[in-house]
Amino acid sequence: MNARARSMFLRVLLTILIAAGFTLRIAHAQAGAAQTKLSVHWEELTAADFREGIHRSQGVCLLPFGILEKHGPHLPLGTDLLDVRYAALHAAEREYAVVFPEYYFGQIAEARHEPGTVAYTRGMQLALLQETTDEMARNGCKKVMIVNGHGGNESLLPYFAQTQLDKPHDYVVYVFDRRSPETGGPAKKTSIDMHAGESETSKMMISRPDTVHLDRANQESGADQHRQNLPEDVYTGIWWYARFPNHYSGDGSAATQELGKFQMDWWIDTLEKAIRAVKADDVSLKLQNEFYEKSKHPLETQP
Ligand SMILES: [Zn+2]
DSSP states (O other): OOHHHHHHHHHHHHHHHHHHHHHHHHHHHHHHHHHHSOOSBGGGSOHHHHHHHHHHTTTEEEEEEOOOOOBTBTBOTTHHHHHHHHHHHHHHHHSOOEEOOOOOOOOOGGGTTSTTOOOOOHHHHHHHHHHHHHHHHHTTOOEEEEEEOOGGGTTHHHHHHHGGGSSOOSSEEEEEOOOSOSSOSSOOSOSOOSBSSHHHHHHHHHHOGGGOOGGGTTSSOOSOOOOOOOOTTOOOTTHHHHHOTTSOBSOGGGOOHHHHHHHHHHHHHHHHHHHHHHHHOOSHHHHHHHHHHHHTSGGGOOO
């Protein structure tokens, strides 16, 4: 190699080395960026990142609450779990909160006659939920937001929240229980729409379209069968089975992606606002503590 060739060779080598170094620096910076974006999934965080997550969320943790039950002839058993996690994870991405893993241990006695239903007993539902929120709080989630995805939990969750007053807790349980707006959006085609119907099927077309079998939606009837003759203000546990024995209420074939997008966007927006409100809430825990203190000696409580 003569002097000229050697100098050319060195110049080329130098260029390659500089380019390689530059590429490495970019790759390194990208890896760093990935590390600073904190996951909202509890199970994806390292222990140290979990500490940072609790700090960033100001102690707000979401517990999306699903169920395993039949959803008409056309939707998967985990519909409520899949939908509620989709909404909760998206809302937490916008307003940071740590999201607890899959939870589906709720009230679903009324679907025990259908395949695939997992119905824990009453005592187990309450005990497991209490231990779960206690454990969340012990890990810094001083504001536990239960995000309900399942209609059958509508009595369980307010009861659970109310009974947090039976003995002192150093955290607050908030229940968020809305999944669809009452008005607005694309006009609905059906009037009965309580379970696996137009709304729920539409939302699944957004969260997990690959699991929706729209062509099967009319294989069973989701009509109200009115098999009980009681005034509206008299309640029995069998009311749902009396009206909807196929565990299907409505007509999923009326679902559209447009309605699903409207409802899912509304759900995520409304939940995002609720997370912000819960973060800002500095009253509930204070009042709880005041209440627990007073309840130790009720005779001394003055108006
Ligand atoms: Zn459902």
